[in-house]
Amino acid sequence: MNPLATELNEMIQKANPHVYEMLSTLGREMYFPKGILTQSAEAKAKAKKHNATLGVATEGGHLMALPSLMGQLKGFTSDEALPYAPVAGLAELRAAWRDKDLKDNPSLAGKSMSLPIVTNGLTHGLSIIADLFCEPGDTLLLPDQIWGNYRLTYVLRRGAQIATYPFFGEKPACGCGGKACLAPTTEQGASGSIMTGFNLPAFKAALQQACKGKSKVLVLLNFPNNPTGYSITRAEGEGIAAALTEAAQGGVNVVAVVDDAYYGLFYEPEVMTESLFSLLAGRHERLLAVKCDAATKEVFVWGLRVGFLSFSAGGVAADSPLFTALEKKVSGEIRSVMSNCSMLSQQAVLRSVKSAGFFAERAAKKEILQGRAREVKRVLADPRYGSAWTPYPFNSGYFMCVKLKKVSAETLRKALLEKYAVGTIATAERDLRVAFSCVEKENIQELFDIIYQAASELG
Numbered sequence: 231m232n233p234l235a236t237e238l239n240e241m242i243q244k245a246n247p248h249v250y251e252m253l254s255t256l257g258r259e260m261y262f263p264k265g266i267l268t269q270s271a272e273a274k275a276k277a278k279k280h281n282a283t284l285g286v287a288t289e290g291g292h293l294m295a296l297p298s299l300m301g302q303l304k305g306f307t308s309d310e311a312l313p314y315a316p317v318a319g320l321a322e323l324r325a326a327w328r329d330k331d332l333k334d335n336p337s338l339a340g341k342s343m344s345l346p347i348v349t350n351g352l353t354h355g356l357s358i359i360a361d362l363f364c365e366p367g368d369t370l371l372l373p374d375q376i377w378g379n380y381r382l383t384y385v386l387r388r389g390a391q392i393a394t395y396p397f398f399g400e401k402p403a404c405g406c407g408g409k410a411c412l413a414p415t416t417e418q419g420a421s422g423s424i425m426t427g428f429n430l431p432a433f434k435a436a437l438q439q440a441c442k443g444k445s446k447v448l449v450l451l452n453f454p455n456n457p458t459g460y461s462i463t464r465a466e467g468e469g470i471a472a473a474l475t476e477a478a479q480g481g482v483n484v485v486a487v488v489d490d491a492y493y494g495l496f497y498e499p500e501v502m503t504e505s506l507f508s509l510l511a512g513r514h515e516r517l518l519a520v521k522c523d524a525a526t527k528e529v530f531v532w533g534l535r536v537g538f539l540s541f542s543a544g545g546v547a548a549d550s551p552l553f554t555a556l557e558k559k560v561s562g563e564i565r566s567v568m569s570n571c572s573m574l575s576q577q578a579v580l581r582s583v584k585s586a587g588f589f590a591e592r593a594a595k596k597e598i599l600q601g602r603a604r605e606v607k608r609v610l611a612d613p614r615y616g617s618a619w620t621p622y623p624f625n626s627g628y629f630m631c632v633k634l635k636k637v638s639a640e641t642l643r644k645a646l647l648e649k650y651a652v653g654t655i656a657t658a659e660r661d662l663r664v665a666f667s668c669v670e671k672e673n674i675q676e677l678f679d680i681i682y683q684a685a686s687e688l689g
């Protein structure tokens with residue numbers, strides 16, 4: 231074990247021994263080297279005469295740059311756009327993103343959590359958490375509706391064992407609508423059942439099962455959900471948080487990873503507008519809450535690759551060495567895989583997030599997407615579609631899914647593509663995902679008419 235890793239481990243053990251227990255072998259061994267970067271940082275502060283430390287080229291006191299390149303970057307100097315970024319991210323961006331998170335999630339105020347660390351998009355953050363906290367054989371609890379990439383990141387790369395539960399509840403279409411009726415939605419299921427919201431009882435049961443005889447469990451939660459476009463209500467969020475806390479109280483170390491990729495794109499009044507992370511932060515010493523979010527969808531900058539990782543755990547202060555040590559381990563992860571994330575992307579996102587118009591601009595784009603989601607609901611209310619599919623409940627995000635009644639999703643997807651030049655995604659045997667985020671409102675009726683036509687021809 232490198233002495234620097236030992237030092238970080240001791241810091242973590244002292245601050246919160248349960249978080250140390252959660253670390254994978256790689257997580258325990260990870261450290262941030264005191265090499266070139268530390269020497270460069272010292273030189274930046276003190277070498278006022280000649281600084282011959284950096285692996286960059288300078289000219290006339292500025293970063294060397296080709297005019298043909300700088301001509302593409304109007305508004306940026308070479309010193310702003312081209313240097314390497316700090317490994318944990320641009321300090322101003324980290325502070326600005328924390329401020330944005332606090333504004334979006336008022337109940338995070340006063341809770342102890344780390345400053346967000348910049349990652350190369352959200353995927354990178356998920357992968358760092360997998361490296362640091364997932365040992366081969368560890369259980370990862372996931373619903374049956376997920377972004378498929380989790381399998382590569384956690385199962386293929388890190389050997390996680392997936393435990394699963396049905397994402398949505400279902401109940402018979404009793405039509406009682408009374409107190410006994412659990413359904414907040416009215417979608418008709420394939421077998422005359424009604425799909426309810428998040429399946430809290432199934433989640434709790436799967437969590438209990440996953441914890442049996444185990445000292446640790448990883449849980450990944452993603453709302454708005456890809457692929458279904460469903461976000462939890464506050465009551466569902468409270469239920470999830472209570473179940474995770476109960477597991478922690480029972481002596482199991484819980485790594486709760488909140489994937490907030492589509493955060494903020496909430497379209498219906500019942501949806502909880504704070505991140506689930508805000509209900510988990512600081513909740514219990516054995517509960518490490520991790521917020522993986524990103525500018526990717528929130529700032530509409532998919533290819534810029536700017537994401538963030540934030541930690542919270544119970545029993546520690548906001549300035550706890552726990553967060554310093556975790557930041558160093560994450561920095562070691564970043565340094566060893568990609569050295570650092572794009573400076574130009576960070577600068578551009580920083581300027582946008584700090585601009586006076588940021589929240590209004592974001593709200594305006596959300597309104598457009600909300601208009602499309604409502605149009606999808608209006609179109610799907612037509613009972614004629616009922617013979618072909620049942621829509622899963624949706625209230626947020628980019629997507630919605632239909633559960634097909636008579637035809638396989640892959641068969642339909644191919645037919646739509648070949649015969650009608652319409653692209654959709656088959657996410658499961660009977661589930662077809664439609665990204666209304668990239669279809670104009672006026673084309674939504676036609677889109678579903680075509681899908682219905684193709685489904686009717688096949689079934």
Ligand SMILES: Cc1ncc(COP(=O)(O)O)c(C=O)c1O
Pocket residue numbers: 350351352353354377452455456489491524526527532536537
């Ligand atoms: C649920 C979910 N998480 C994470 C990501 C990845 O985000 P990023 O592009 O920032 O890596 C996506 C992208 O599709 C997603 O749907």
